[in-house]
Amino acid sequence: MKRFGILFVVATMILAAFSFTFAVEEPAEVWVGDESKQELNFGTIAEAIDAVKDGGIVNVVAGEYEENIVLSKSIILVGPNAGVDPNSGNRENEAVLKSDNGHIFKNTTDEIAVTIQGFTFEVGANDIRFVSQTSGNDTAWTIENNIFETTDKNYVVNGHFWFTGGSGLVLKFNNNYVSNYFSNGLMVARDGQIEVMNNVWDDYLGWALNLNNVTGVISDNVIEGAMGGVLLENPANDVDIMGNTFTVSADPDYGGGVGLNFYHRFAGTANVIDNQFANNAIGINVRIENDVEPDLGDVVISGNHFDGNENDIVNNASSSITAPLNWWGSADEPVAFVGDVDYAPWAISEDLTTFATRKAVSSADAPVELEEDVNYININANDFADEDVLTLKQNGMELNFPVSLLPEGDAEITITKKAADAPEGFKLLGQVYSFVMNDGANTEFDGTFTLVFTYDPDEVDNPENLDIYWFNNGEWVAQGAVVDTDANTVTLELDHWSDFALMEEAAEEETPAPIDEDDDDELAETGSNIMWLIPLGLMLIYASAFVLRRRVLA
Known part of the structure; x- marks a missing residue:
């Protein structure tokens, strides 16, 4: 009995020395x-x-x-x-x-x-x-x-x-x-x-x-x-x-x-x-x-x-x-x-x-590039020399406007790019451009300026049919612009502002050449001769068959 007691004490001491603990795992x-x-x-x-x-x-x-x-x-x-x-x-x-x-x-x-x-x-x-x-x-x-x-x-x-x-x-x-x-x-x-x-x-x-x-x-x-x-x-x-x-x-x-x-x-x-x-x-x-x-x-x-x-x-x-x-x-x-x-x-x-967009322009040394659908340009003629020419460009459109044509003091130029359908029989090249000064207060000028459109020759059927058109009283009116096929440009001198567009008139369809009346008669006669030969041939064949039959019977 004493022996078992000693073993129990020793075992307890060993367990205590090692400090075994049994932890329960936490759930996930x-x-x-x-x-x-x-x-x-x-x-x-x-x-x-x-x-x-x-x-x-x-x-x-x-x-x-x-x-x-x-x-x-x-x-x-x-x-x-x-x-x-x-x-x-x-x-x-x-x-x-x-x-x-x-x-x-x-x-x-x-x-x-x-x-x-x-x-x-x-x-x-x-x-x-x-x-x-x-x-x-x-x-x-x-x-x-x-x-x-x-x-x-x-x-x-x-x-x-x-x-x-x-x-x-x-x-x-x-x-x-x-x-x-x-x-x-x-x-x-x-x-x-x-x-x-x-x-x-x-x-x-x-x-x-x-x-x-x-x-x-x-x-x-x-x-x-x-x-x-x-x-x-x-x-x-x-x-x-x-x-x-x-x-x-x-x-x-x-x-x-x-x-x-x-x-x-x-x-x-x-x-x-x-x-x-x-x-x-x-x-x-x-x-x-x-x-x-x-x-x-x-x-x-x-x-x-x-x-x-x-x-x-x-x-x-x-x-x-x-x-x-x-x-x-x-x-x-x-x-x-x-x-x-x-x-x-x-x-x-x-x-x-x-x-x-709005831009203030005070120099004519370089072209003014226009990037938006509506462009407001603020300008004062006093900032320029009399001989200066203001160049405004957008895509294939270029406006060359002498500063001497501007009114005194501040001015506002509005250039609007518009999408539009060409009238029947025409092809619109690019878009319609509207030019306005001072909300329309200035539309005619004491002198001329130039409007230039550049075209892509691959989009044009016949450059001779190109022209710049002015929209006037509900109609597009040809202006007789000059076409340069070497530079691929169409240039117009103007003295007024409105809506302008570059268009190509569709070429007229070729009319077939008339048929010669004599040829018609010859064809008719030839046809008649052919029609008479057919029954004549049939009669000859029938007569030959009749003669042949008589000989056989004889």
Whole structure:
């Protein structure tokens, strides 16, 4: 007995020395609110996250969950509407994450990846965030197909999504609906790679996006609220802002109403392309503060539609902001600006296929190349010598206009390139050009100028049928221009302005040569002789047969 006791003590000591522990492996997938999963089911989301392995999946069934979750590991959180866009799809019963006394998600851990899909978030008090990350390096967040709301436009300093501190953030914020809050919506106050796509911000007071030092894309979002849409600040930005709709009104108490705002410390690249700025107090604003101005050198604003804004662009900086090839609500030259905005060329068709531009010309040393469908040329005769000739060129058209024919002082020449159909029997080479001075006040001149069209010989059937035509009283009238087949040009001297075009008249079809009447008679006689020979031959054959028969009978 003593022997067994000694062995027991020795065995116990050996086990204690080696400190064997038997750990239960954490599950890769768990559930919240699904009792059929038994030991893999948990009562709260926080408990399920604690239990699942790092990077594991937590499935949450429909219901209400009061949660304040502090993250310490990577996690994939899957709600009942994980695959359903709240802005376009039909959602089933929601899993609602609620809080009245603390942030719903909070993180300070490095190197974690968090995915949140298919939930409704509801905040019921001020100073509570949906997501708060105040530190943590190299973190990745994917937030998709969720609904985020507060109960009474609740306020929180900095923002309801707050990413700051640390470095190396990767954020995907897609297909969410965010509504009914006060303050910033999504705020990134650190360097980060972002993708913000297909979200709707609605009925909020503050900013939808407040971004600092970010790289990435903001596209296809609908931003409808009060005070502000997207705010860009700090010096290390590289963003594409494309395909978004901005409708931001001014608040009676807080003002604003800015779709896109470049703050005073902004620097970097911003491509603002193919967006809709409609019914904002200010479509795009450039802000300065304490004499600090943003660096707009790499900002491109192009291919957008501005319509119904009180001001399309307000530029408070001393440098110009470049905004060509946009639609400004009509074909008229845009005027809803404050400050220096380089808006030319501008769209004169809403589908952005035709454009107009304006140029100031003060020298005749080189031809003025015209590139748009409508070209406004500002000129003052006092800037030129009397013998100068102004040359204006576009494609195959060249206008050589002596400056001495200009009226005194400032003048505006408008040259419009028009598509048109040629009249029947003609071929239009190139397009119709309309020439107007001072809105039509000057149409005839005390002297001549030349209009030259260059043609492609491969497109011309017969150069002798080329001419420059003047459209007068509803008809195209040939002007007797000079054709040079060596230079492939057609030149006309004029003393008036109107609509002109280069056309080729179709060649007349050749009439067949008449048939000689004598030939007809000869052919008729020949035919008659042939017709008489046929019965004569038959009669001779019959007579021969009759004679032969008589001989045989004899």
